[in-house]
Amino acid sequence: xxxxxxxxxxxxxxxxxxxxxxxxxxxxxxxxxxxxxxxxxxxxxxxxxxxxxxxxxxxxxxxxxxxxxxxxxxxxxxxxxxxxxxxxxxxxxxxxxxxxxxxxxxxxxxxxxxxxxxxxxxxxxxxxxxxxxxxxxxxxxxxxxxxxxxxxxxxxxxxxxxxxxxxxxxxxxxxxxxxxxxxxxxxx
Amino acid sequence: xxxxxxxxxxxxxxxxxxxxxxxxxxxxxxxxxxxxxxxxxxxxxxxxxxxxxxxxxxxxxxxxxxxxxxxxxxxxxxxxxxxxxxxxxxxxxxxxxxxxxxxxxxxxxxxxxxxxxxxxxxxxxxxxxxxxxxxxxxxxxxxxxxxxxxxxxxxxxxxxxxxxxxxxxxxxxxxxxxxxxxxxxxxxxxxxxxxxxxxxxxxxxxx
Numbered sequence: 001x002x003x004x005x006x007x008x009x010x011x012x013x014x015x016x017x018x019x020x021x022x023x024x025x026x027x028x029x030x031x032x033x034x035x036x037x038x039x040x041x042x043x044x045x046x047x048x049x050x051x052x053x054x055x056x057x058x059x060x061x062x063x064x065x066x067x068x069x070x071x072x073x074x075x076x077x078x079x080x081x082x083x084x085x086x087x088x089x090x091x092x093x094x095x096x097x098x099x100x101x102x103x104x105x106x107x108x109x110x111x112x113x114x115x116x117x118x119x120x121x122x123x124x125x126x127x128x129x130x131x132x133x134x135x136x137x138x139x140x141x142x143x144x145x146x147x148x149x150x151x152x153x154x155x156x157x158x159x160x161x162x163x164x165x166x167x168x169x170x171x172x173x174x175x176x177x178x179x180x181x182x183x184x185x186x187x188x
Numbered sequence: 189x190x191x192x193x194x195x196x197x198x199x200x201x202x203x204x205x206x207x208x209x210x211x212x213x214x215x216x217x218x219x220x221x222x223x224x225x226x227x228x229x230x231x232x233x234x235x236x237x238x239x240x241x242x243x244x245x246x247x248x249x250x251x252x253x254x255x256x257x258x259x260x261x262x263x264x265x266x267x268x269x270x271x272x273x274x275x276x277x278x279x280x281x282x283x284x285x286x287x288x289x290x291x292x293x294x295x296x297x298x299x300x301x302x303x304x305x306x307x308x309x310x311x312x313x314x315x316x317x318x319x320x321x322x323x324x325x326x327x328x329x330x331x332x333x334x335x336x337x338x339x340x341x342x343x344x345x346x347x348x349x350x351x352x353x354x355x356x357x358x359x360x361x362x363x364x365x366x367x368x369x370x371x372x373x374x375x376x377x378x379x380x381x382x383x384x385x386x387x388x389x390x391x392x393x394x395x
Contacts (some may be wrong), residue, residue, distance in 0.1 A: 001208050001209060001210065002208060005204075005208055006205060006208050009201050009204050009205050009208065010205075010289070012197070012201050013198060013201045013202075013229070016196050016197050016198050016201065016233070016235075017198075017229060017230070017232065017233025017234065017235055017236075017323075018233045018234035018235025018236070018237075018238065019233060019234050019323060020234075025286050025287070025323075025325065026286060026323070028287070029286060029287055029288070029289065032287050032288050033288060033289050036288050036289075036290065036356070036360050037205070037209060039360050040359065040360060041209050041210070044209075044210055071365050073355075073358060073359035077217050077218060077221060078217070078220070078221060078224055079221070079224050079225050079228050080202070080205075080221065080225045081225075081228060081291065082290065082291065082355050082359055084355070084358070084359065114206075114209070114211060114217075114218070116217065146282070146291045146293075146355070147224075147228065149282050149291075149293060150228060150282045150291065156280045156282075156293070
Protein backbone atom coordinates (compact mmCIF):
# COMPACT_ATOMS: atom_id res chain seq x y z
CA UNK A 1 0.00 0.00 0.00
CA UNK A 2 1.26 3.43 -0.98
CA UNK A 3 0.50 5.43 2.16
CA UNK A 4 0.96 8.79 0.50
CA UNK A 5 -1.53 7.82 -2.16
CA UNK A 6 -4.09 6.62 0.40
CA UNK A 7 -3.61 9.86 2.33
CA UNK A 8 -4.38 11.90 -0.74
CA UNK A 9 -7.44 9.73 -1.49
CA UNK A 10 -8.74 10.29 2.05
CA UNK A 11 -8.10 14.01 1.78
CA UNK A 12 -10.09 14.11 -1.45
CA UNK A 13 -12.81 12.12 0.25
CA UNK A 14 -13.06 14.68 3.05
CA UNK A 15 -13.37 17.46 0.49
CA UNK A 16 -16.11 15.55 -1.34
CA UNK A 17 -17.98 15.23 1.95
CA UNK A 18 -17.89 19.00 2.22
CA UNK A 19 -15.36 19.01 5.05
CA UNK A 20 -12.35 21.24 5.50
CA UNK A 21 -9.37 18.86 5.65
CA UNK A 22 -7.21 21.66 7.04
CA UNK A 23 -9.21 22.19 10.21
CA UNK A 24 -7.45 21.04 13.33
CA UNK A 25 -9.46 17.88 13.98
CA UNK A 26 -9.03 16.61 10.42
CA UNK A 27 -5.47 17.65 9.72
CA UNK A 28 -4.00 14.26 10.57
CA UNK A 29 -7.04 12.21 9.58
CA UNK A 30 -5.69 11.15 6.16
CA UNK A 31 -2.51 9.80 7.77
CA UNK A 32 -4.46 8.09 10.54
CA UNK A 33 -6.93 6.51 8.14
CA UNK A 34 -4.10 5.28 5.92
CA UNK A 35 -2.33 3.69 8.89
CA UNK A 36 -5.59 2.25 10.11
CA UNK A 37 -6.43 0.61 6.77
CA UNK A 38 -2.89 -0.66 6.51
CA UNK A 39 -3.28 -2.42 9.84
CA UNK A 40 -6.83 -3.61 9.28
CA UNK A 41 -5.84 -5.25 6.01
CA UNK A 42 -2.47 -6.55 7.18
CA UNK A 43 -3.88 -10.09 7.06
CA UNK A 44 -3.19 -10.15 3.33
CA UNK A 45 0.52 -10.09 4.03
CA UNK A 46 0.40 -13.16 6.27
CA UNK A 47 0.02 -16.80 5.38
CA UNK A 48 -1.02 -19.77 7.46
CA UNK A 49 2.29 -21.58 7.36
CA UNK A 50 4.47 -18.66 8.46
CA UNK A 51 1.94 -17.71 11.08
CA UNK A 52 1.78 -21.14 12.68
CA UNK A 53 5.54 -21.27 12.44
CA UNK A 54 5.75 -24.95 13.33
CA UNK A 55 3.81 -24.38 16.56
CA UNK A 56 2.15 -27.72 16.05
CA UNK A 57 2.98 -30.26 18.68
CA UNK A 58 2.74 -34.02 18.89
CA UNK A 59 0.36 -34.90 21.60
CA UNK A 60 -1.56 -38.02 22.53
CA UNK A 61 -4.80 -36.14 22.34
CA UNK A 62 -8.00 -37.28 20.80
CA UNK A 63 -10.40 -35.10 22.71
CA UNK A 64 -12.05 -31.89 21.74
CA UNK A 65 -10.03 -28.72 22.17
CA UNK A 66 -11.86 -25.43 22.21
CA UNK A 67 -10.79 -21.80 22.12
CA UNK A 68 -13.84 -19.84 23.10
CA UNK A 69 -14.62 -16.13 22.91
CA UNK A 70 -11.75 -15.03 20.72
CA UNK A 71 -12.37 -11.34 20.18
CA UNK A 72 -12.86 -10.59 16.55
CA UNK A 73 -12.73 -7.37 14.56
CA UNK A 74 -12.98 -7.31 10.81
CA UNK A 75 -14.03 -5.08 7.94
CA UNK A 76 -17.05 -5.90 5.85
CA UNK A 77 -16.20 -5.77 2.19
CA UNK A 78 -19.62 -4.44 1.24
CA UNK A 79 -19.31 -1.10 3.06
CA UNK A 80 -15.74 -1.03 4.45
CA UNK A 81 -17.29 -0.82 7.90
CA UNK A 82 -16.28 -2.89 10.93
CA UNK A 83 -18.00 -5.97 12.17
CA UNK A 84 -17.03 -7.35 15.54
CA UNK A 85 -17.84 -10.11 17.93
CA UNK A 86 -16.60 -13.46 19.16
CA UNK A 87 -15.10 -16.43 17.41
CA UNK A 88 -15.23 -19.94 18.85
CA UNK A 89 -12.96 -22.62 17.45
CA UNK A 90 -13.06 -26.31 18.25
CA UNK A 91 -11.19 -29.25 16.85
CA UNK A 92 -10.72 -32.94 17.44
CA UNK A 93 -6.99 -33.55 17.44
CA UNK A 94 -5.34 -36.49 15.81
CA UNK A 95 -2.01 -36.74 17.64
CA UNK A 96 -1.26 -33.12 16.83
CA UNK A 97 -2.27 -29.91 18.60
CA UNK A 98 -1.80 -26.19 17.99
CA UNK A 99 0.26 -23.91 20.16
CA UNK A 100 -2.42 -22.23 22.16
CA UNK A 101 -2.08 -18.69 20.79
CA UNK A 102 -2.20 -19.83 17.19
CA UNK A 103 -5.97 -20.11 17.01
CA UNK A 104 -6.30 -16.46 18.00
CA UNK A 105 -3.60 -15.49 15.53
CA UNK A 106 -5.33 -17.39 12.74
CA UNK A 107 -8.52 -15.55 13.58
CA UNK A 108 -6.74 -12.17 13.43
CA UNK A 109 -5.01 -12.99 10.19
CA UNK A 110 -8.23 -13.74 8.34
CA UNK A 111 -10.16 -10.98 10.11
CA UNK A 112 -7.66 -8.31 9.01
CA UNK A 113 -8.85 -8.44 5.45
CA UNK A 114 -11.92 -7.21 3.62
CA UNK A 115 -14.33 -9.95 4.57
CA UNK A 116 -17.77 -11.30 4.70
CA UNK A 117 -18.58 -13.14 7.90
CA UNK A 118 -19.33 -16.51 6.32
CA UNK A 119 -16.13 -16.57 4.29
CA UNK A 120 -14.13 -15.60 7.36
CA UNK A 121 -15.71 -18.48 9.28
CA UNK A 122 -14.98 -20.96 6.49
CA UNK A 123 -11.38 -19.81 6.08
CA UNK A 124 -10.58 -20.21 9.77
CA UNK A 125 -12.22 -23.65 9.92
CA UNK A 126 -10.37 -24.79 6.80
CA UNK A 127 -7.01 -23.56 8.11
CA UNK A 128 -7.48 -25.30 11.47
CA UNK A 129 -8.66 -28.51 9.85
CA UNK A 130 -5.97 -28.70 7.18
CA UNK A 131 -2.88 -27.55 9.07
CA UNK A 132 -2.95 -30.33 11.64
CA UNK A 133 -4.99 -32.95 9.88
CA UNK A 134 -7.66 -32.76 12.55
CA UNK A 135 -10.41 -35.36 12.74
CA UNK A 136 -12.88 -32.53 12.77
CA UNK A 137 -13.04 -28.77 13.19
CA UNK A 138 -15.78 -26.27 13.84
CA UNK A 139 -15.90 -22.50 13.93
CA UNK A 140 -18.74 -20.28 15.09
CA UNK A 141 -18.70 -16.52 14.80
CA UNK A 142 -21.21 -14.23 16.49
CA UNK A 143 -20.88 -10.68 15.24
CA UNK A 144 -22.50 -7.30 15.00
CA UNK A 145 -22.19 -5.31 11.83
CA UNK A 146 -21.79 -1.56 11.84
CA UNK A 147 -23.35 -1.43 8.39
CA UNK A 148 -26.55 -2.69 10.01
CA UNK A 149 -26.21 -0.57 13.15
CA UNK A 150 -25.61 2.64 11.21
CA UNK A 151 -28.80 2.27 9.24
CA UNK A 152 -31.20 2.52 12.12
CA UNK A 153 -31.34 2.75 15.85
CA UNK A 154 -33.75 -0.18 16.00
CA UNK A 155 -31.06 -2.61 14.93
CA UNK A 156 -28.33 -2.02 17.48
CA UNK A 157 -28.50 -5.49 18.97
CA UNK A 158 -29.01 -7.79 16.06
CA UNK A 159 -26.29 -10.37 15.78
CA UNK A 160 -25.28 -12.55 12.88
CA UNK A 161 -24.18 -16.10 13.68
CA UNK A 162 -22.25 -18.14 11.15
CA UNK A 163 -20.77 -21.59 11.45
CA UNK A 164 -18.48 -23.85 9.53
CA UNK A 165 -18.17 -27.54 10.38
CA UNK A 166 -15.62 -29.88 8.83
CA UNK A 167 -14.80 -33.58 9.23
CA UNK A 168 -16.41 -35.22 12.22
CA UNK A 169 -17.97 -31.89 13.22
CA UNK A 170 -19.98 -32.16 10.05
CA UNK A 171 -20.67 -35.88 10.00
CA UNK A 172 -21.34 -36.53 13.68
CA UNK A 173 -24.30 -34.86 15.32
CA UNK A 174 -22.97 -35.89 18.73
CA UNK A 175 -19.60 -34.18 18.16
CA UNK A 176 -21.27 -31.07 16.85
CA UNK A 177 -23.67 -30.87 19.75
CA UNK A 178 -20.84 -31.38 22.26
CA UNK A 179 -19.02 -28.45 20.65
CA UNK A 180 -22.12 -26.27 20.70
CA UNK A 181 -22.87 -27.05 24.33
CA UNK A 182 -19.26 -26.39 25.39
CA UNK A 183 -19.14 -22.95 23.79
CA UNK A 184 -22.43 -22.09 25.48
CA UNK A 185 -25.35 -20.01 24.29
CA UNK A 186 -24.80 -16.83 22.25
CA UNK A 187 -23.81 -14.05 24.60
CA UNK A 188 -24.92 -11.15 22.36
CA UNK B 189 -28.42 7.34 -11.29
CA UNK B 190 -29.64 10.01 -8.89
CA UNK B 191 -27.78 8.28 -6.05
CA UNK B 192 -24.63 8.19 -8.13
CA UNK B 193 -24.85 11.88 -8.89
CA UNK B 194 -25.45 12.72 -5.25
CA UNK B 195 -22.32 10.93 -4.12
CA UNK B 196 -20.17 12.64 -6.71
CA UNK B 197 -16.61 11.44 -6.81
CA UNK B 198 -16.75 9.41 -3.61
CA UNK B 199 -17.29 6.01 -5.30
CA UNK B 200 -14.30 6.64 -7.57
CA UNK B 201 -12.17 7.50 -4.53
CA UNK B 202 -13.28 4.33 -2.73
CA UNK B 203 -12.39 2.32 -5.82
CA UNK B 204 -8.91 3.88 -5.81
CA UNK B 205 -8.62 3.01 -2.12
CA UNK B 206 -9.51 -0.63 -2.80
CA UNK B 207 -6.76 -0.82 -5.40
CA UNK B 208 -4.28 0.58 -2.88
CA UNK B 209 -5.36 -2.06 -0.37
CA UNK B 210 -4.31 -4.66 -2.93
CA UNK B 211 -7.86 -5.56 -3.83
CA UNK B 212 -9.47 -6.10 -7.20
CA UNK B 213 -12.45 -3.72 -7.30
CA UNK B 214 -13.87 -5.78 -10.15
CA UNK B 215 -14.21 -8.98 -8.13
CA UNK B 216 -17.76 -9.98 -7.39
CA UNK B 217 -17.87 -9.04 -3.70
CA UNK B 218 -16.48 -5.55 -4.32
CA UNK B 219 -18.41 -4.46 -7.40
CA UNK B 220 -21.00 -2.54 -5.39
CA UNK B 221 -18.70 -1.52 -2.53
CA UNK B 222 -17.74 1.98 -3.80
CA UNK B 223 -21.40 3.04 -4.11
CA UNK B 224 -22.41 1.35 -0.86
CA UNK B 225 -19.52 2.86 1.12
CA UNK B 226 -20.27 6.27 -0.39
CA UNK B 227 -23.90 5.89 0.67
CA UNK B 228 -22.80 5.23 4.25
CA UNK B 229 -20.32 8.13 4.36
CA UNK B 230 -22.29 10.82 2.59
CA UNK B 231 -24.80 11.61 5.39
CA UNK B 232 -21.86 12.19 7.76
CA UNK B 233 -20.38 14.94 5.60
CA UNK B 234 -20.89 18.65 6.06
CA UNK B 235 -22.24 18.87 2.51
CA UNK B 236 -25.23 16.65 3.39
CA UNK B 237 -25.97 18.77 6.45
CA UNK B 238 -26.16 21.96 4.43
CA UNK B 239 -29.18 20.70 2.56
CA UNK B 240 -30.87 19.18 5.60
CA UNK B 241 -32.21 21.55 8.26
CA UNK B 242 -31.52 20.91 11.94
CA UNK B 243 -34.42 19.37 13.86
CA UNK B 244 -36.56 21.95 15.57
CA UNK B 245 -39.07 21.82 18.37
CA UNK B 246 -42.56 21.50 16.94
CA UNK B 247 -44.43 24.83 17.00
CA UNK B 248 -46.97 23.24 19.36
CA UNK B 249 -44.30 22.21 21.88
CA UNK B 250 -42.46 25.48 21.49
CA UNK B 251 -45.54 27.51 22.40
CA UNK B 252 -46.91 25.20 25.10
CA UNK B 253 -46.91 26.87 28.50
CA UNK B 254 -45.46 24.59 31.15
CA UNK B 255 -48.68 24.30 33.15
CA UNK B 256 -50.58 22.63 30.33
CA UNK B 257 -47.67 20.85 28.77
CA UNK B 258 -47.83 17.15 28.16
CA UNK B 259 -44.41 15.99 29.27
CA UNK B 260 -42.89 12.59 28.95
CA UNK B 261 -43.81 10.80 32.08
CA UNK B 262 -47.37 10.58 33.37
CA UNK B 263 -46.18 11.12 36.96
CA UNK B 264 -44.88 14.54 36.07
CA UNK B 265 -48.24 15.87 34.99
CA UNK B 266 -49.22 16.45 38.60
CA UNK B 267 -48.89 19.88 40.15
CA UNK B 268 -45.39 20.87 41.10
CA UNK B 269 -44.01 18.28 38.75
CA UNK B 270 -41.88 20.82 36.98
CA UNK B 271 -39.43 20.56 39.85
CA UNK B 272 -39.08 16.82 39.35
CA UNK B 273 -36.21 15.31 37.54
CA UNK B 274 -36.89 13.11 34.56
CA UNK B 275 -34.38 10.75 33.02
CA UNK B 276 -34.26 9.02 29.67
CA UNK B 277 -31.76 6.17 29.55
CA UNK B 278 -30.07 4.46 26.67
CA UNK B 279 -30.82 6.56 23.65
CA UNK B 280 -28.71 4.76 21.09
CA UNK B 281 -26.47 6.48 18.60
CA UNK B 282 -23.82 5.66 16.03
CA UNK B 283 -21.30 8.31 15.01
CA UNK B 284 -18.08 8.51 13.04
CA UNK B 285 -14.80 9.43 14.72
CA UNK B 286 -13.22 12.27 12.79
CA UNK B 287 -9.70 11.09 13.53
CA UNK B 288 -9.94 7.62 11.98
CA UNK B 289 -13.26 7.62 10.13
CA UNK B 290 -14.19 4.59 12.20
CA UNK B 291 -17.54 4.34 13.97
CA UNK B 292 -18.13 4.92 17.63
CA UNK B 293 -21.46 4.13 19.19
CA UNK B 294 -23.20 3.71 22.47
CA UNK B 295 -25.81 5.16 24.77
CA UNK B 296 -26.85 8.64 25.70
CA UNK B 297 -28.62 9.35 29.00
CA UNK B 298 -30.41 12.61 29.60
CA UNK B 299 -31.73 13.93 32.89
CA UNK B 300 -33.58 17.21 33.19
CA UNK B 301 -35.90 19.30 35.22
CA UNK B 302 -38.48 20.98 33.08
CA UNK B 303 -38.08 24.70 32.65
CA UNK B 304 -39.68 26.89 30.03
CA UNK B 305 -40.83 24.16 27.67
CA UNK B 306 -41.43 20.43 27.67
CA UNK B 307 -38.80 18.20 26.16
CA UNK B 308 -40.48 15.80 23.74
CA UNK B 309 -38.65 12.49 23.39
CA UNK B 310 -38.77 12.44 19.56
CA UNK B 311 -37.08 15.85 19.49
CA UNK B 312 -34.35 14.64 21.84
CA UNK B 313 -33.77 11.57 19.72
CA UNK B 314 -33.69 13.59 16.47
CA UNK B 315 -31.20 16.05 17.92
CA UNK B 316 -28.94 13.22 19.05
CA UNK B 317 -29.07 11.73 15.57
CA UNK B 318 -28.44 15.12 14.03
CA UNK B 319 -25.24 15.71 15.99
CA UNK B 320 -24.09 12.09 15.80
CA UNK B 321 -24.36 11.98 12.02
CA UNK B 322 -21.19 13.92 11.27
CA UNK B 323 -17.44 13.55 11.63
CA UNK B 324 -17.40 13.84 15.35
CA UNK B 325 -15.64 13.61 18.69
CA UNK B 326 -17.61 12.24 21.61
CA UNK B 327 -16.84 15.25 23.81
CA UNK B 328 -18.06 17.63 21.13
CA UNK B 329 -21.18 15.56 20.52
CA UNK B 330 -22.02 15.84 24.23
CA UNK B 331 -21.52 19.61 24.28
CA UNK B 332 -23.41 20.23 21.06
CA UNK B 333 -26.40 18.23 22.26
CA UNK B 334 -26.42 20.03 25.60
CA UNK B 335 -26.17 23.47 23.99
CA UNK B 336 -28.92 22.76 21.47
CA UNK B 337 -31.28 21.39 24.13
CA UNK B 338 -30.57 24.30 26.41
CA UNK B 339 -31.40 26.77 23.68
CA UNK B 340 -34.49 24.96 22.42
CA UNK B 341 -36.29 24.03 25.65
CA UNK B 342 -34.55 26.09 28.34
CA UNK B 343 -34.70 23.37 30.99
CA UNK B 344 -34.32 24.18 34.67
CA UNK B 345 -31.57 21.60 34.82
CA UNK B 346 -29.97 19.42 32.18
CA UNK B 347 -27.47 16.58 32.44
CA UNK B 348 -26.18 14.55 29.54
CA UNK B 349 -24.01 11.48 29.89
CA UNK B 350 -22.74 9.66 26.85
CA UNK B 351 -21.06 6.26 27.00
CA UNK B 352 -19.22 5.51 23.81
CA UNK B 353 -17.52 2.46 22.40
CA UNK B 354 -14.85 3.45 19.91
CA UNK B 355 -13.80 1.13 17.11
CA UNK B 356 -10.61 3.16 16.71
CA UNK B 357 -9.42 2.00 20.13
CA UNK B 358 -10.89 -1.49 19.96
CA UNK B 359 -9.91 -2.88 16.60
CA UNK B 360 -6.61 -1.02 16.23
CA UNK B 361 -4.35 1.29 18.20
CA UNK B 362 -4.40 0.48 21.91
CA UNK B 363 -6.80 -2.42 21.24
CA UNK B 364 -8.67 -1.99 24.48
CA UNK B 365 -11.75 -4.02 23.80
CA UNK B 366 -13.91 -3.32 26.78
CA UNK B 367 -13.15 0.29 27.45
CA UNK B 368 -16.10 2.65 27.48
CA UNK B 369 -15.54 6.39 27.25
CA UNK B 370 -17.90 8.48 29.30
CA UNK B 371 -18.45 12.17 28.71
CA UNK B 372 -20.93 14.50 30.33
CA UNK B 373 -22.33 17.99 30.14
CA UNK B 374 -24.24 19.71 32.93
CA UNK B 375 -26.39 22.80 32.67
CA UNK B 376 -28.62 24.86 34.93
CA UNK B 377 -29.34 23.55 38.42
CA UNK B 378 -27.14 20.47 37.95
CA UNK B 379 -24.12 22.77 38.08
CA UNK B 380 -24.67 23.93 41.67
CA UNK B 381 -27.36 21.66 43.16
CA UNK B 382 -25.22 18.84 44.56
CA UNK B 383 -28.24 16.82 45.75
CA UNK B 384 -29.89 16.89 42.34
CA UNK B 385 -26.67 15.91 40.64
CA UNK B 386 -26.06 13.08 43.09
CA UNK B 387 -29.59 11.84 42.59
CA UNK B 388 -29.10 11.77 38.81
CA UNK B 389 -25.81 9.90 38.97
CA UNK B 390 -27.10 7.48 41.62
CA UNK B 391 -30.07 6.56 39.48
CA UNK B 392 -27.87 6.23 36.43
CA UNK B 393 -25.41 3.91 38.19
CA UNK B 394 -28.04 1.82 39.96
CA UNK B 395 -30.03 1.11 36.86
